[in-house]
Amino acid sequence: MDSPKSGGSVDDNYGVDYVLHYKIPANEKAEAEAGYVELIKALTTVGLASEVRCASKESLFVFVKIASSELLRNQIYRSRLQDWLHGVRSASPDHDVAKTLENEPVTEAERLRLVYLMMIKPENEGGAGIMENSGKWKYVDAIFPLQNRAFNKAWISNWSGNYLLQESEIHGIREKFGENITMYFVFLRSYLRFLAIPSAVGFGAWLCLGQFSMIYAVATCLWSVIFFEYWKKKELDLAVQWGVRRVSEIQHPRPEFQWEYEKEDPVTGEALRVYPPVKRLQTQLLQVPFALACVLALGSLSLTAISLEIFINEVYNGPGKQYLTFVPTVILVVCTPIISTILMSAAKALTDRENYATVDAYHAALVQKQFVLNFMTSYMPLLFTTFVYLPFGHVLIPALDFWRRTAQAITFSKAPLATREFQINPQRISAQMFYFTVTAQIVNLATELVVPYLKQRAFAKAKEIQAKRSDEAVQDNPEETEFMKRVRNEYEMDVYDVTEDYREMVMQFGYLNLFSVAWPLAPICFLVNNWVELRSDALKITTSCRRPVPWRADSIGPWLQTLGVLSWLGSVTSSAIVFLCSRARDGERGGASNVTAWGLLLSILLVEHFYFLAQIIVRTVLDQLESPGLQKERKERFQMKRQLLQDHLGQDVADRAAAPGIEMSEKITRAALEEDARLTSIRGKVSPAEAFWQRQHGMQETIEVGRMFITQMDTKNGKPASAAQPSPRA
C-alpha cells in the first residue's frame, strides 16, 4: 500500500478519511449492536477499511479510510469519466489511469468527496447507502472529515501580511474545502472589493450632498447592476477554470424523494423516477398563503412595535419614558425569533411536501422561502417607514390613539396623558438604518464568532469536570490520547452551513441597495464589517466548526437570483426614499411639503428605467469581453476535436478537399465529359443536359467561345450576334 501521503489524505489525521459517530443508547443496546455490525459490513462492502474506538460512555467512533490506493484511483477515474460524460470536462481523461492521476493529481477535497459519496450513495448505485440519523442508520449521529490542522494554521497565519485573499490561498481552500466553500470566499472577496466604490461615493455624498441624494441613489443603482453582472460572468469563469462547469446539472438524488412512476430518461436512456410536476405545482401554490402568512404575522408585529415606539418616543411625554423606550425593542427581540421559527418550520414542512427529486432543487426551494422570511424580518421596519410612515403618517394616528387609551387605562389616570403632537420625522429612517448597519452587524459578528467559541469551551470544560468527578472518562490508548481528544473536540463543534454566510452577505447587499440612501455611510460600515467577516468566516470554518464535506459547486446557486431581485428593488426603494424624505425634510424646514403622487411615481419610473437601461448596457459591454475561463474551455474543446480529426483522418482529408487547381480540375471535367459521352453511346441518346454541357469541352473552349461572342458584339451594324453554337473545332 502507498503511504497515506499519496491520494490527498492527511498525515496528521492517521490517514483517517471520515469519522462516524455511532450512538449506543442504553435502552436500545441490542438493536444498536446489530446496526453496528451492519454498518461495518456495509462499509467493507464498498471498499472502506474501518477501525473502531470508544467515543464516550454511550457512543463509538468508527474511523473510515479507503481500503487501498488502487481502489481510490479507480473511483477517481470513474468519477472523472462520468464528469466528461455529463459535459463537466471538455476532454476525456487519459485511457491510462496512472497517467490521468499524474496529469491531474488527486486533491484532498476530491478524495474526501468521493469517499463520502461511497458511503452515502444508494446501494444500487454502488454506495453503502448510509444516511445520518434516519431509518436503518438512526444511530449514525454524525459523519465528518477531520480538520487539516497544518493547512488551517498556515491559512490563518497568512493573514497578517494580506489585505484580501490571495490567489494561492484560494487554490489551497479549493484543494482542502472544495469548490462550494471556495465559491463563497471568492464571492465575499469580490463583494468586498466592489464595496470600495459605494464607500467612496457614500463618503463623498455624506460630505457634500447630505442624506437622500438622488445622485447617490443613481450611483448605487448603477453599482449594483455592475456588480451583479460582473459576478454572473465571474462565477461562470471560476467554474470553468476550476473544471466544475455544469456540475450543478449532475444532481445528487434526495433519499427522501417519493416517486410515483418510472420513465426512461430521454437523454441517457436510464430509468428515471418521476413525481408528477402538476402535483408538485399544486403544493407549490401553497407558497402564496405562506407568503401572506409571513406578511401578516411579521407585518402586524412590526406595526405593533413601530406604532408603540413612535407613540413612546414621539408622542408620549409622561413618566417613565426612559424605561418605556425599550418596550418595543423587547417585544421585537422576543417575538421575532418565535414567529420566525414557526414560519421557518412551516417553510421546511412545505418544501418537504413539495417532494423534490434532487438535493439541489430542494435546497433552492428552501432558500427561496427562507429569503422571503428573512426579507420580511430584516426589511419590514424600514419598508414600513418608507412606504407607510413617511407618505401616510396620518394613518398611524388611530394606532397612536389606541396606545394612548391603553396607557391611560393602565395608569388609571383620568387626567389626559402628557403627550406631544405627532409629527412625521424623516430622520427616523436614518436612525433605523444606523441601527441595522452598525449595531446589528456588531451583535451579529459577536453571536457568530464569540458565542460558539465560548459555548464550546464551556461545554468541553463541563464535560471534563463531569467526567473527572464521576470517574467515567473513557480510557484511550496512550499513543492516541491526543488524537482522540481532538476527534472528540471536533465532534462537539457546530456543523458549518455556507448558506448562513451567503444569507448574511445577501441581506447586507439588500440593505445597501434598498436603504443606504438614507445613511450614505452604510457602505463604509459594511466594508469594515466584511473585512472582518472574511477573517472571522475563515476562523469559524477552521476552528469552531466541524470540517464540512468538500462539495463542488459551479455558482452561488439560488442566491444569484436573490441578488438580482434586490438589485432591482433597490432602484425602486432608493428613488422612493429620496423623493419622500427630501420632500418631508423640506416640509419640516418650512418649505411646502408637496409630496405629490405623480412626482413619486415619476421618480420611481425614471430610476427603475435607468436601472433596466444600465443593465442592458453593462451586459452588452461585459459580453464583449470574453472571459479567460470560457476562452480556455472553448480552446480545449476545439483542440480536442482537431486532435481527434488528425488521429482518425490524417492530413490528407484537408488536402483532398482543397481547391484542385486548374490542371486537376480540367482533368476532372474532361473525365466527367468523356464518361457522359461513353454513357450516351451506350444508351444511344443524348439527354438535353448532356448536350448542354458538351457544347464546350473544357476551359479553353469556354474561353474561346466567350471571346468569340464578345468579338461578334463588336460588329455594330453588321450581322447580329448569333448564339447558334459556334464550334471552335468546326
Add this chain to the structure above:
Amino acid sequence: MDSPKSGGSVDDNYGVDYVLHYKIPANEKAEAEAGYVELIKALTTVGLASEVRCASKESLFVFVKIASSELLRNQIYRSRLQDWLHGVRSASPDHDVAKTLENEPVTEAERLRLVYLMMIKPENEGGAGIMENSGKWKYVDAIFPLQNRAFNKAWISNWSGNYLLQESEIHGIREKFGENITMYFVFLRSYLRFLAIPSAVGFGAWLCLGQFSMIYAVATCLWSVIFFEYWKKKELDLAVQWGVRRVSEIQHPRPEFQWEYEKEDPVTGEALRVYPPVKRLQTQLLQVPFALACVLALGSLSLTAISLEIFINEVYNGPGKQYLTFVPTVILVVCTPIISTILMSAAKALTDRENYATVDAYHAALVQKQFVLNFMTSYMPLLFTTFVYLPFGHVLIPALDFWRRTAQAITFSKAPLATREFQINPQRISAQMFYFTVTAQIVNLATELVVPYLKQRAFAKAKEIQAKRSDEAVQDNPEETEFMKRVRNEYEMDVYDVTEDYREMVMQFGYLNLFSVAWPLAPICFLVNNWVELRSDALKITTSCRRPVPWRADSIGPWLQTLGVLSWLGSVTSSAIVFLCSRARDGERGGASNVTAWGLLLSILLVEHFYFLAQIIVRTVLDQLESPGLQKERKERFQMKRQLLQDHLGQDVADRAAAPGIEMSEKITRAALEEDARLTSIRGKVSPAEAFWQRQHGMQETIEVGRMFITQMDTKNGKPASAAQPSPRA
C-alpha cells in the same frame, strides 16, 4: 460521372448550379474580355465546370456546375467536418465519405450553398474570390441559381388543400431554399397561428367592451410575452432539429472589412484580423446624432402634416375643404420616402464606416438602424396622437393659429376664416389605426405582389418588342431556346430579400402591441392579411424573384431583439392609450375629464410590471418543458460519448470501479495491512498512522472490538469502559 440526379442538382435546369451574368459594356470591351478569361480560369481552378452563352447584345451568361460528384462529395464532407469542429454538429461525420452521404443525403440547398461558397470565398481559403460588381469582378453583374420549377409548382399547387404550411412542405422548402428562408416561413406560420388568440379576444372586446379596454390591453400584453418567449424556444428547437445550431457563430468574413492588425485567435490559433473595437465604438457613437436626426426630420414632418390635417379637418370650415383634406396626405406621401431614402443611405454609410468584420454583424447593425427609421415612419403619427395630441392637445393651438394665418394670407381674405372651435377627438387614434391596418396593408400587398409582376411583364414585353423591332434578338441554339428564355426571364427578376418580409411582420407585430387597443379588430385584419401573405410570399419567392442563395440560419437574427423591444413598449403605450383615451372620451361625453398625471403614470407602471412578471412566469414555465430538439441534441452527444468510451475502454472500466463487495474488499484491506507490516519490518519503526490502522485486522476484528465496547458499556456501576485496546486475539 453520376447522373445529375444524385447530389441534389436540378434536372430541369440542365444540371446548372449557378448562372453568372457578365456584362460587356461596348466601350470597355477589351477589359471585359480579359476579365472574362480570368473568370473562367478562376472558376476552373476551384473545380467548377463552365459553359458560356450569349445573354444579350451586351452581356454573356456563364453557366457553372461542380466539375464532378467526387469533388462535390469532398466539399460536403469537408464542410460537415468543419461544422462539427465548430460545434454545429454533435457527432462527427463518418470516416467513410460515401457512408456519410448515404446517412445524410445532399440536399439541393446544401449543394447550392457549397458551390456558391466555392465561388465567393477568398482565394486563400480555397475559393475563387468572385464578388458581384466590385473590384476585379465589376463586370459580374449577378450570380444566381435557377428556380426548381417542379418543386415550385408542387408547392404552390399544394395550397388549395392547406390552411397553413404543412411539416412536409417545410421540409421541402428547407431542402430547396435553405434554413434562412424556411425560418421566415415557420416564423410567419407560428405568428399566424398565434394571431388567432388576439383576434378572438379583440373581437370579443369590440363586441362587449368597446375601444380602450384595459382588459384587452392586458391580454395583448400577455399574449405578446407568450408569443415572444415561445418563439425564442421554437427557433432554438428548429435550429437543433435542422442541425444548424450555432451556425450564426461560423460567420462569413466581409470582403470590404479593413483590418488594422493581426492577432492569434485564442480558440482556433488561426491568425485573426482585427479592427480596434474602441475605434468602432467611436463610430458607433454617431448613431446618437443619427437617431436624433431621424426624430427631428420625421418628427417635424409629422408635426407639420398632422397639425395641418387637424386644422383642415377639425378647425377649418371654409371653402374647398373636400380637396384640402388630401393636402397633408400628399405632403406625407411625397416627403416621407424622400426623407427616408436620405436617412437610409446615411444609415448605410454609417454602418459601412463602422467597419464590421463579418457579414452577420454588418447586417445586424444595418437592420438595427433601419428599424429605428421604420419605427419613426410607421409609429410616429400614432405616438404623436397618443402622447401629444390627446394629453396636451392645447400645445397644438399655436400651430393651428399658424395655419389659420397662413390660410388667411393665401386667400387674401380679411374676413376671419370660417373655423370651428378646436376640440380634442379621441377617435382620431382609431381612425389612424384603421388606416394603418387596413388601407396600408392592402396597398402594401399590392405593391409587393402585383407591381413587380406587372413591371416584369411590361419589361419583358418591352424588351421583346424592342429586340424584335431592332432585329437584335440573340439567336439561341434551337434546343435551348426555351431554357435560355427562362434564364433571361429569371435574370430580369428582382432580388429576393427576406429582411423586407421580416420587417413587414415585425412592424405589424408592433402595431398590434402598441396601438391595437384603439381598434381591437386590428388583429383580425392582420390574421387575414398574413394568411394571404403566407401565400403571396411563396408566390413572390417562386415566381417574381430570382431564386435566393440558400443560406443557413439558426434564428431570425436581429429581429428577435426587435420583437422583444416592441413587446415591452406595447405594455407602456397600450396602458397609456387606455388611460388617456377613455378619460378623454368620458370627458367628451360630459364626464369630468380628469386626465391626472399620477393616474397615467400609475397605469403605465402597473401594466409594465405586469409585463415583467408575466415574462418571468412564462419563461419559467417554458423552461420546464424541454424542447424536443434540444433533447435530441443532448441525447446524441451523450450517446456519442458513451460510444467513444465503449470503443476505447470496453465494459471492464465500469466493472473495475464498482463496489468490490465484502470478500474482495477484505482481501484488499488485508493485503494493504500486510504490505504496511512488511514495510514496517524493513524500516524497523511503526508510524503512528500504521499503528492506528493495525490495531484491528480486517472487518471481523472491527466488529468484535466494537461489540466488546458495547458490552462493556453495560456494566453499569462496575469497571468503566476501558478503551485500552482489548485485543480479540489475546
